[in-house]
Structures are given as C-alpha cells and as structure tokens.
Amino acid sequence: MLFALGAMLAGAAELPLGGWIQIPILSLIWWQIRKNPSTSFRATFLLGLSFGLGYFVLGLWWIFISLHDIGGMNVALSCTAVFLLAGLLAIFFACATLAINASKGKFFPGLLLAASWVATEYLRGILFTGFPWMGLGETQVYGPFAPVAPYLGGLGCTFFVVLISWQLLSLRAHFKTTALFLVCIVGLSQLLGVWSFTKPKGGPLTVELIQGNFAQSLVFKPEGMLQQIAFYKSTMTDSQADLVVSPETALPWPETNLPTGTLEDLQDFATKNKRFLLFGILGRHFNPADGREFSNRAIGLSPSSPPYRYDKSHLVPFGEFIPPGFRWFVNAFNVPLSDFSRGPQNQPLFIINREGQLPLYAAITICYEDVFGDELAARLRNSEESANLFINMTNLAWFGDSQAPTQQLRLSQLRSLETGLPALRATNTGITAVLGPDGKILAELPKFTQGILKTSIQTYSGKTPYVIWGNIPILSLSCLLLILGFIRQRRI
Known part of the structure; x- marks a missing residue:
C-alpha cells in the first residue's frame, strides 16, 4: 500500500496542480504509517522505505533509458541500477519518517517531522556529490x-508541505x-508573495533559443556530429536576436578538433553583427589535479570581448565522472567521455554588453547544475557582479520521452523563484523555455521538435533573502526543532 502511495505521490508531481495534490497524498501516507500496530523505530523505518521506493522508482525510471536504450547496458543490470538508486534515496525518506515515533502532542510532531524532512533532504543534496532530484x-x-x-x-517550501500534510490528520x-492553523499557514505564505526583491534592469533582451532535436545516438557517430555542428553553426549565424543560445554540447567535438574555421566564423558573425552567442562544446585542457583532459563547457562569443568559457562544476556521477571503484559499472554501457574534468564552483558571469x-x-x-539551489545562491552571493538572469544549457536526449524534462523544468522554475531572476533554457530535445522571475513559463517549444524559440526577456537586478542567506535560516530552525524533540524524547 505504501509503495503504491509513494508512486502516486511521484505521479501527482506531473499534474497541473501537483503542489496542492501532493499534500493530501502525503497526509494519507502519514496516516498509513501511524496506524501501524508496531511503534518500533525499525517498523517505521521500513514503512518509510517502502513509500520512498515507490516514489523514486516511478519518478526515476527514465534512468533506465539512458543505461539500456542509449548506453546498451543489459536489461537486468539497468533495472537493478535504477532500483538500487531508488533504494538509496528512499533511505533518506525512511530516516525522516522516524520522527513520527519521536514525539507526542497536537502541533509539535508535525514540526518535528517537517524539520526531520528538511534535514534529510539537505543531506540528500550533499552526500556523495548530492542528488536532490524530486524534492517536495x-x-x-x-x-x-x-x-x-x-x-x-x-x-x-518542503518544511511547510510536510507540516500541513501532517496537521491534516488532526482535522477530524x-x-x-x-x-485555523492551516488557513493561517497558507494565508501567511500567500502574503509573502506581496514583496519582491528584484527589479527590472535595462530594456528587453531579444533572444533565440535553439532546440536541435538530435537523437543521442547520432552524437557518437562522426557523420552525426558533423550534421549537428553544421546545423547549429548555420542557425546561430542566421540569427537576428541580441543573444543566441544553443544547448549543452551543441558542438559535440572537442574545441580543438572542430572543423576548420568553425569558431572563427562564429566569432566573425558575432563581431560584425553585434550578437552574443552561447553554445555548448567539449572543452579541452589537461587538469593536472585529476589527470582529466576534457570538460563539459559553454563558450560565449561577444562583439568586442575575448571568448567566455564556463566549465561545468557539478558533474553527474557515472555520466560525467566515475566514482572510485565503479569503473566496471561505467564499462558496462557504451558511453564515451564519461570522466570529465570539474570546473571551479565560482566562475565569472557571462557579460552581455x-x-x-x-x-x-x-x-x-x-x-x-540548476538542481542545486544552495550552490547557485552561493555563486550569486560570491560573484563580483550581480547576476541579471540564468541561462541553463541542457541535453536530455539521454532520457527519451519521459518525465525527466518536465522535472528539470520545475527545478529551473524553483531556481527563478528562489532568486527572483528570469531564466533561459536551451535544450536539445526539450523543454526549451523562457521563465519569468516568478518561475512562470513565459514561452516554450514543444518537446522533440526542431525549432527556434524567438522572444524577448526583461532582465532583473537585486538579491532575495534566499540568495543572501541560502539554507542557513531553514536549517537553523530545523536543527533547533530536532534538538527540542530530542530533549522531549529523553524526558518521556
């Protein structure tokens, strides 16, 4: 039952009002756990593990596509890998649900459960390089x-979702x-939306976001690479917008091995037409610190500035770097360049002048990288200049026709909400979109179509409290509640 409810919770996230619908489903999950005749921590842990497994198996099944359909890994090992990852992530849910056994009272158990959930979700985002995907x-x-x-x-947001979902159990x-408690919490939340911390800066910026829709299998073939390079080069040099953005690894060859004149022609176009071009490529430089040669890079070309380079900092385990002891696993699927060099966390911003x-x-x-809100807030906080917009470059062709693109789009929307900044998303197969500073989708292209999203965007300046403080306030509150819960438990 709890496995099915966990899967239902994951499925609800894909619905138009998923943020509302998940709350009563969570409440039903708490009810199922609480009515269990055994009140032992072991029993509660296993119940939490069961619903966590259902949640992550349904929510992350698309990893199977990248392992089996794209990488050629056999079915059994691919399924096992997805299930083991779901099980590992479910352990965090199971640990959080232990708070259900740790306190009594009308309101404090909900506060303690919410604090426990925040703590385990934070740990899920940092341990083993972190994987906070599919957070509430x-x-x-x-x-x-x-x-x-x-x-x-x-x-x-997670804290309050868990809190009111628990309090629903007391409604009868x-x-x-x-x-009254529920109305006050939701009402106060809505009241917070009255204030904004960022304001428009300058005139609208015209943009073109290119969605090439190239099958991932083509990237591993020389003729496919040349076709992709020719398409993006031609499309970028036909642009009339101030800023043109292509997806991650739009030019899927190392920077030093591109067809002769590719970068020179793009730079010449940017200079003569006063355009700003940003595109993904394989960077090539030897990193003596880790012995790696390639990086997942973005290059920005400007009319009168040297080329801008950004090397991806937060790499995907197994896809972009190989954890110690797991070379055998990566060798089980056929994906070249699975071990990139890591870029610095704090890198200069791309200037559009x-x-x-x-x-x-x-x-x-x-x-x-836009999954990690605290890291992005730290980058903005530590930057010499104040950022005015986000640009995310992504290739989700690895995951086929699944919910992965919509999941990442929601994460980008959350980043815009947290920072009060608009965002541009250029993807290979979708979802290419423009987001406002409130996280709302202003324009988008359909998935799995080749096209150009032509629009304009208003940029913003300023810093939200979250950018200034990061997770410190909510983690401090959660730690305080957990300490109080521990003290109360010792006195019982």
Missing part, C-alpha cells in the same frame, strides 16, 4: 508555498484549531 519543494512552483521560495528556498479530532544599454550579467548552468 520543486512541485510548489504550482502549489500554495511558492511564495516561500525567495525567503527560505526549496527546503523552506480538532477541526476548529486545525482548520549591448550598445547604449547597461551591461547584463548571466549566470550559466549546464545540465543538472
């Missing part, structure tokens, strides 16, 4: 606690006080 906070871009994000980030026994306009500064992320 990201669905709140379509839920009641979206206005919390600029203050407390995605973890703050204590209707008036519980209903149009004539007669204030200079704009873009924070670049590649692939799933």
